[in-house]
Amino acid sequence: MPTTPSRPFSALIDDAIHRTRLTLDQVVVELAARDVSVSRRSLLNYKSEASTPTEPRQRAILSALADIAGDTDGDDFVMVPELAVEASAGDGADVDEAEVVVGYMAINRVVARHEYGFDPDRLRTIVVRGTSNYPTLRPGQRLVVSLYAGEDLVDGAFYVMTGPSGRIIKRLKLRAGVILVVSDNHEYETLEVPVAEFRSDYEVHAMAVSVSAPL
DSSP states (O other), X not given: XXXXXXXXXXXXXHHHHHHHTOOHHHHHHHHHHTTOOOOHHHHHHHHHTSOOOOHHHHHHHHHHHXXXXXXXXXXXXXXXEEEEEEEESSSOBOTTOOOOEEEXXXXXXXXXXXXXXXXXXXXXXXXXXXXXXXXXXOTTOEEEEEEOOSOOXXXXXXXXXXXXXEEEEEEEEEETTEEEXXXXXXXXXXXXXXXXXXXXXXXXXXXXXXXXXXX
């Protein structure tokens, strides 16, 4: 039968949380994903001995934390495909380019979920070309993107799209009745596209989530 731990639960949970290498908010999310619902305040109370859960709950929490620590130590990687498609930050890439997988980038699933904030299985990497978003995006940089699945567009985010000029990456700014297709390089013009026209003339493929460092 299980025995009561010789160390106080406050010390055990403090060590267990530390081994996950995640913030408390991230730990709460990961615990919930493992069907262990614990609030941030409760974790702080457990760490400070302001409160202590029942022994069965202690075991459930510590077991889930050990599982999380195992994930972040490298036991659960997602292989993010690198596509042979360049996202043009200039006049547009050939829309007929074949999206061939040319390699993979290994990213820890838990770390990726918290660093990028998206389902790791939807992540891809592509290469930037052109200078219309310079200096934010530079030619040759590897861009991590999340495949678009019809969710609401995020104001100010970069998107990989196919438009009238081909495959492009631009910042989208949402305004009443229009979408601004923006280049960070001010030498390029900003396009003001009515929402209905944007929906018919542009196909959104992915949202950029990181390039060398988070955007």
